[in-house]
Structure formats: structure tokens, C-alpha cells
Amino acid sequence: MPEGRRRRRRGSTLTTRDRLTLVGMVAVPTFLVVAFILVPTILSILLSFTSWNGIGGLDRIQYVGLDNYVNLFTKYRPFWPALSHNILWLAFFLFVATPLGLFFAVLLDKGIRGTRIYQSVLYMPVVLSLAIVGFIWTLQYSPDQGFLNNLFGTTSRDEHFIDWLGDKDINLWAVLVAASWRHVGYVMVLYLAGLKAVDPSLREAAQLDGANERQTFLRVVFPVLRPINIVVLVITVIESLRAFDIAYVINRGKNGLELLSILVTNNLIGEASLVGFGSAIAVVLLVISLGPIVYYLVRSVRAEAE
Amino acid sequence: MAVRHAARGSVVATGLAVAALSVSAVGAAAQGGTVTVGSNYSDEVPKAAFQAALDHCAQQTGDTYVVNTVEHGAFQDNINSYLQGTPDDVFTWFAGYRAKFFYAQGLAAPVSDVWADIESNYNPAFKGASTADDGEQIFVPFYNYPWVVIYNKAIWDEKGYEVPHTLEEFTALATQMQADGLIPVAFADKDGWPAMGTFDILNMRINGYDFHTGLMAGSESWTDPKVTAVFEAWRSLLPVHQAGALGRTWQEAAQDMIAGRAGMYFLGTFAGEQADEAQRANLDFFPFPTLGTEFDAQLGIDAPIDGFMLSREPANADGAKDLLRCLATGAAQNAFLAVSPNNVAAANDADTSAYTPFQEKAAAIIAGSGAIAQFLDRDTRPDFAGANGMQSFLQSFLGEPDQDLAALQASIQDFWDTLPPQ
Incomplete structure (x- = not known):
């Protein structure tokens, strides 16, 4: 075991202080992860097999087996709509909001006149919390007093009435526009930073080779942006899975705005909570989230190995 | 549990002793x-x-x-x-x-x-x-x-409307208002709870107070044809209600009624909070009309x-x-x-001589009722009444009033049955 011996010898060159620092650097994050992520996750999974109203001691928690999951999948009306809304949210962000952010970034990167103003305007919503975004857009969409209906003459006093927030066939799209308003700015800033970092000589070389603007972007610049693409992809997936605030502000996630995160919240807080049932929904959300997380980890670990 | 209580008790006792000393x-x-x-x-x-x-x-x-x-x-x-x-x-x-x-x-x-x-x-x-x-x-x-039908007196005087006592008079008046270019009945349920008031009053008028409280307590079933009758009556009244209720807050609907765009609004008298002082003097109200059932005399009402x-x-x-x-x-x-x-x-x-006419009337309506309920979300278990419970079910009904009522009622009863025993 020559390797092991070598390692041991190298280890012995560390001073006590070094060792303590190392232990601290490993122990503190490990403790935080275990205490605030692993333990609560495991407790949630355990609670999902129980029935408890959140009042009183642990002795009032009752084991109910798979009842919560059976109810969730077979009887609980908001569950399937919520799941499909989350998927729709993800698709909309992936195929509409994120490309739009990239598009703005490319335009602004060209240094058009007033680019700083455009940047600020597009980035401004990112600084606002989603709860405030929800409030702002409620004012736009409100049926009779809202800006949109008064602009188009579509309040309930008129013939063609559009109930932006109350019609369950429309309200999710209305909310997606509001959420994208913020997401576009976020993606734009990430790509803008990435584009600034692209080596100008690459573009020059492409142009010398006779590539037009589109070819330069698609074949040269975009592939170089790969690290940013992955970050943006991860952010987009995470934002879609944890979508919560706007729909919650608008109507607490009822009537067409059901989302998994809101179902969890509605069952866990309130006057009488269904802690076990809410935990079961949380576990479903966890399982779904594990997909992209594992994909991302595998990729980044493999990239490091290379 | 008992042990913990005892421990807590002794802490409190020590605390009291210290407090007594000081x-x-x-x-x-x-x-x-x-x-x-x-x-x-x-x-x-x-x-x-x-x-x-x-x-x-x-x-x-x-x-x-x-x-x-x-x-x-x-x-x-x-x-x-x-x-x-x-x-x-x-x-x-x-x-x-x-x-x-x-x-x-x-x-x-x-x-x-x-x-x-x-x-x-x-x-x-x-x-x-x-x-x-x-x-x-x-x-x-x-x-x-009380939960009552509130209206703007000035508009009513101007158009010569009379307070309706029966459902026929009520729908006739609503039709007249429609012809006069008014929204007959303002309506809002974005928050999920205001529509519960309409369910309560229809249920008490059609099926009586005892059935209503039984339903709230779980001793009656939501799949009962009596509940179907309530939803059917509600459905027939929806055409004279303001469209788009699910996107509107009760505050907005109250303002429509106060400003005279809507002829009436069925809500708790707290709707008056949306009016300024001059407007409030203009507001008047009457109890929900009777439906011609055996429970008319009961005059059941929500008075939380x-x-x-x-x-x-x-x-x-x-x-x-x-x-x-x-x-x-x-x-x-x-x-x-x-x-x-x-x-x-x-x-x-309480000294009622200082009451406004608005308050005097509210007191008279409550005193005249033989059956006072609190409100759906105060009369039943909170997890049943909440956002994913009755709030969602009623919104589902209002969004698609023509849906299969039997299926809706079955899912309400299912939800009740899946709740843990208390």
C-alpha cells in the first residue's frame, strides 16, 4: 500500500491548527445540511404516513400507512390540476420566458442606443419580490378596476367581459405572463454577463470565415455559453417547481391556480392543519425535484472528473 | 403529556410564587x-x-x-x-x-x-x-x-324600486334592474369565503336551520338531494348575479353597489366599511327573501x-x-x-339610542330571526371550510354552474370523509 502510506505521511505534515480548520470546514456545513435539510426531509417523509393536526404533542400523531397517498392520487381534486400546472409552468418558462431573456440579452449586448435604460427597465422586476409582483399584476388584471379591462373596455359593465383572474381557463396564463415578466429579466442578466465574457476574437474569427450573424451566434457564441446555459436551465427548473408567491397572492392557489407548493402550504398552515397529508404532497414535490437535481449533480461531477 | 403538564405546572407555580413575592x-x-x-x-x-x-x-x-x-x-x-x-x-x-x-x-x-x-x-x-x-x-x-341584501337607497328612490319579500318579487326586481342597465346583484368570491353566505342562506331557507347545522356538523350528508336543491336554486339565481365573481374581491363588489352600478349586494353589514360617511347614510338593507318553503317562518340568518x-x-x-x-x-x-x-x-x-338607522335595522332583523347561524366557516371544522375544502368546491360550482352536481356533491362528501377524526 504505497499510496496509503504516502497519503498518511502527507497528512502528518498538517499542523493541529490546520486539522482543526479542516474539521471545522467540513463539520459546520455538514451539520447545517444535516440539521436543516436532511433531518426535516426525513421527518417530512415520516410524517407523510401519519395523520396529525399540528396541535399537541407527538403522542397525538397517528400512523395511517399509505392513506394520505391513496387520497392524494385518487380523491383529492386539486392534485392533478396542480401537477399539470407545474408542468405547464416549466414548459412556458423553458420555451417562452427563457428564450425571450436570451433574445433581450443578445440585443442589449449589441450596445444599441439607450442600452443601460433598457437593461434597468428589464431587470427592475427581478429586484421586486414575487409577492409584490403578484400585487402589481393583480392591479392590472382586476376585473372592473384593473388597468387592462379599462384599457380594452372589457369590464363587467361591457359586453365582452374578460375575467383575467377568475376564469380558470385564463388565469394561469395571466399569472405566467406576470411570472415571466420577472423571469425574463433574470435570465437576461445571466446571459448578458455570459456574452460579455465571450472572447471577441472568436466572433472575429467566425466573421473572417464568412459566417453571418445568425451562424456566428448559433454555431460559435451559443456553444461557448454552455456553462451559463446549464445555470439558466437549473434556475428555470427550480423557479418552475417552487412557483408559489404570485398565485398565492392572487387567490391562494384556488380555482385554476393550483400549484403543488401551494397545496403543501394550504394543508400545513391555517386554523386546522393536515400535517400528514401536506407532507405527502411535499414528498411528491421532492421526488419530482430530485430528477433535475440528480441530472445537474451527475453532470457537474462528471465535468469535474474530466 | 401528563408528565409534561405537571412540569409546566410547577414552573408556573414557581413563577406565581415569585410574582406574589414581588x-x-x-x-x-x-x-x-x-x-x-x-x-x-x-x-x-x-x-x-x-x-x-x-x-x-x-x-x-x-x-x-x-x-x-x-x-x-x-x-x-x-x-x-x-x-x-x-x-x-x-x-x-x-x-x-x-x-x-x-x-x-x-x-x-x-x-x-x-x-x-x-x-x-x-x-x-x-x-x-x-x-x-x-x-x-x-x-x-x-x-x-347580519348577512342581508344591501342597497343604495338613492338609486332605489330614483327608480322607484320596492323591497322584495318573496323570491318572485326578488327576481322580478332583478329583471327590472337588468332592463334599467344595472347589475342586479353584485357578487364576488375571489377570496373563497363570501359565497359561503349565499350557500348558507339558501340552505336555511330551503332545508331549514336544523338540516343546515347537521350538514355543518357532519351528521347530514352532502350527497343528500336537499343539497342538490340548494345548488339548483343557486344556479337559477346566477344569471342576475354579477359575472366574473371569482376574480373580484368583496370590496370591489361592495363599491359597485355603493356607487350605484349594482342594484343589490348580499353580504354582511360590514360592506358598509367600504362607504364613506355620506355614502353610508345612503345604504339600506333587507333580509334575504323567503322562498315559499315550510322554513320561511324561521327566517334563518347568518349573524356571526x-x-x-x-x-x-x-x-x-x-x-x-x-x-x-x-x-x-x-x-x-x-x-x-x-x-x-x-x-x-x-x-x-348596550345603549341603542345612539344607533344609526342602519344599526337599528340590523338589530331588528337579528331579533326577528328564529334561527341564527354563525357562518359556514364558523359552523364547521376549519380544515373542511378552508382553501382546499369548501372554498374550492364553491368556486368550482361558480366557475361551472352547469356541471354534474352529483359528482360535485360526491367529491365534497369524499373530502369530508378523508378528514381525520377529531
Whole structure:
């Protein structure tokens, strides 16, 4: 075991202080992860097999087996709509909001006149919390007093009435526009930073080779942006899975705005909570989230190995 | 549990002993104790009104009242952890099942000894709404308000409308309003709970008070054809209701009625909070029309009672009970209503001579009813009434009133059946 011996010898060159620092650097994050992520996750999974109203001691928690999951999948009306809304949210962000952010970034990167103003305007919503975004857009969409209906003459006093927030066939799209308003700015800033970092000589070389603007972007610049693409992809997936605030502000996630995160919240807080049932929904959300997380980890670990 | 209780008890006992020592040391300080009050009166008008009532009581008892005000909705959402943590001595709450639930969970203390002193000041119905299943009183009523059809008098005088008493008169009037270019009945249910008022009144008119309370308590079934009849009656009334209710808040609908764009609005009299003083004098109301059933004479109505409860281990129990005794007097309730005249006092010795015509009428309607319910989300278990429960079911009905009612009712009953036993 020559390797092991070598390692041991190298280890012995560390001073006590070094060792303590190392232990601290490993122990503190490990403790935080275990205490605030692993333990609560495991407790949630355990609670999902129980029935408890959140009042009183642990002795009032009752084991109910798979009842919560059976109810969730077979009887609980908001569950399937919520799941499909989350998927729709993800698709909309992936195929509409994120490309739009990239598009703005490319335009602004060209240094058009007033680019700083455009940047600020597009980035401004990112600084606002989603709860405030929800409030702002409620004012736009409100049926009779809202800006949109008064602009188009579509309040309930008129013939063609559009109930932006109350019609369950429309309200999710209305909310997606509001959420994208913020997401576009976020993606734009990430790509803008990435584009600034692209080596100008690459573009020059492409142009010398006779590539037009589109070819330069698609074949040269975009592939170089790969690290940013992955970050943006991860952010987009995470934002879609944890979508919560706007729909919650608008109507607490009822009537067409059901989302998994809101179902969890509605069952866990309130006057009488269904802690076990809410935990079961949380576990479903966890399982779904594990997909992209594992994909991302595998990729980044493999990239490091290379 | 028992062990933990004993431990907690000894801590409290030590605390009391220390407190007793310090009180005896200071002597006179015992006179002016401090009582903490958790309040959900967060809106401007009720907040000022509650302060006026507390100021009155502070003068009476010599105690100091420290108010901890939390936004109305957040107060309800967090009530569970609030009461399990370190709650204030006295907290604002609602009568009926919603009070009993927290008492049954051991999160509130009985106030039967307070009731021994205040009983003569309340009608028996108030005592019933304040009594838990074990016979203890757990709640002190402060005021209540009826759910009625509110309208703008000036518009009605101008158009010559008459108050309808029966459903036929009501629909005839609504049709007339439609012809006159008005929205007949303002309607809003974005928050999920206002439509419960319409369900309650239709159920009480069609099936009577006993069936209604049975349904709320779970002894009647939601798949009963009687419930179908309620939804069908509601469906037939929807064409005269304002469209797009699910995107509108009750505040917006109330403003439509106050401004005269809508002819009527069925809501609690708190709709008046949306009107300024001049507009409020213009508001009038009448009880929901009768439907020609055997329960017409009952004149059942939602008249929710707001009031106070005592937390499970108040730091200053004696002071808290003195405060409750004071809040149970007409004088304290008058102090509140002078600032917020949208409700009527619960106590018998309240001075009604200062009532506005609006309040006089509200009091008369409540007094004339033979069956007073609280409100759907106060009469049934909170998890059933909540956002993913009845709120969602009623919104689903209003979004698609032509849907298969049997399927909707079955899913309501299913939801009730999946709730854990209490």
C-alpha cells in the first residue's frame, strides 16, 4: 500500500491548527445540511404516513400507512390540476420566458442606443419580490378596476367581459405572463454577463470565415455559453417547481391556480392543519425535484472528473 | 403529556410564587396589572374602535392593556402556532364551532366564572354560541352583524324600486334592474369565503336551520338531494348575479353597489366599511327573501358573533377575566360601535339610542330571526371550510354552474370523509 502510506505521511505534515480548520470546514456545513435539510426531509417523509393536526404533542400523531397517498392520487381534486400546472409552468418558462431573456440579452449586448435604460427597465422586476409582483399584476388584471379591462373596455359593465383572474381557463396564463415578466429579466442578466465574457476574437474569427450573424451566434457564441446555459436551465427548473408567491397572492392557489407548493402550504398552515397529508404532497414535490437535481449533480461531477 | 403538564405546572407555580413575592414587596402595584390582548382588528376603523373600547375598560379596571395587533387574515392562519406558543392573555375570536374547536384542543381556557357574572346581560342564544360541548363557557360575545341584501337607497328612490319579500318579487326586481342597465346583484368570491353566505342562506331557507347545522356538523350528508336543491336554486339565481365573481374581491363588489352600478349586494353589514360617511347614510338593507318553503317562518340568518377568548395559561388570569367582564358590558361595546357603526352590540344593556338607522335595522332583523347561524366557516371544522375544502368546491360550482352536481356533491362528501377524526 504505497499510496496509503504516502497519503498518511502527507497528512502528518498538517499542523493541529490546520486539522482543526479542516474539521471545522467540513463539520459546520455538514451539520447545517444535516440539521436543516436532511433531518426535516426525513421527518417530512415520516410524517407523510401519519395523520396529525399540528396541535399537541407527538403522542397525538397517528400512523395511517399509505392513506394520505391513496387520497392524494385518487380523491383529492386539486392534485392533478396542480401537477399539470407545474408542468405547464416549466414548459412556458423553458420555451417562452427563457428564450425571450436570451433574445433581450443578445440585443442589449449589441450596445444599441439607450442600452443601460433598457437593461434597468428589464431587470427592475427581478429586484421586486414575487409577492409584490403578484400585487402589481393583480392591479392590472382586476376585473372592473384593473388597468387592462379599462384599457380594452372589457369590464363587467361591457359586453365582452374578460375575467383575467377568475376564469380558470385564463388565469394561469395571466399569472405566467406576470411570472415571466420577472423571469425574463433574470435570465437576461445571466446571459448578458455570459456574452460579455465571450472572447471577441472568436466572433472575429467566425466573421473572417464568412459566417453571418445568425451562424456566428448559433454555431460559435451559443456553444461557448454552455456553462451559463446549464445555470439558466437549473434556475428555470427550480423557479418552475417552487412557483408559489404570485398565485398565492392572487387567490391562494384556488380555482385554476393550483400549484403543488401551494397545496403543501394550504394543508400545513391555517386554523386546522393536515400535517400528514401536506407532507405527502411535499414528498411528491421532492421526488419530482430530485430528477433535475440528480441530472445537474451527475453532470457537474462528471465535468469535474474530466 | 401528563408528565409534561405537571412540569409546566410547577414552573408556573414557581413563577406565581415569585410574582406574589414581588407584588407583596411593591404593595400597591397590584392595583394596576398588565393584561396582554391579541387582536385581529387590523383595519383602520375597527382598530381605532377596539382601542376606544380598551381605553374605556382601562378606566374601569385600572389595569393596563397591551394590544398585539396582527393582520386579520394572518391572525387566523397562524392561530394554531400562536395559541401553542406564548399567546396573549385574551385574544379576539369567533363564536360557534370555530371557538369550540380550539377549546377542545386544549388551546383555550374556560370562562364559565365570567359568565356567572355576565349571564343576565345576554340572550340565551349568545350563551349557546359561547358554550363548548362539555358545558363550559369559552367565549365572550362582543358584537354581531347580519348577512342581508344591501342597497343604495338613492338609486332605489330614483327608480322607484320596492323591497322584495318573496323570491318572485326578488327576481322580478332583478329583471327590472337588468332592463334599467344595472347589475342586479353584485357578487364576488375571489377570496373563497363570501359565497359561503349565499350557500348558507339558501340552505336555511330551503332545508331549514336544523338540516343546515347537521350538514355543518357532519351528521347530514352532502350527497343528500336537499343539497342538490340548494345548488339548483343557486344556479337559477346566477344569471342576475354579477359575472366574473371569482376574480373580484368583496370590496370591489361592495363599491359597485355603493356607487350605484349594482342594484343589490348580499353580504354582511360590514360592506358598509367600504362607504364613506355620506355614502353610508345612503345604504339600506333587507333580509334575504323567503322562498315559499315550510322554513320561511324561521327566517334563518347568518349573524356571526365576534368576541373574545381566554388563552390556555394566561399570565394574568384575574386581570384577563376582569377585562372580559368589562368587554361584556354595553358601555364597552358602545365605545367600539361609536367608532365602527357597522355592527350591533351583543350585550342587553348596550345603549341603542345612539344607533344609526342602519344599526337599528340590523338589530331588528337579528331579533326577528328564529334561527341564527354563525357562518359556514364558523359552523364547521376549519380544515373542511378552508382553501382546499369548501372554498374550492364553491368556486368550482361558480366557475361551472352547469356541471354534474352529483359528482360535485360526491367529491365534497369524499373530502369530508378523508378528514381525520377529531
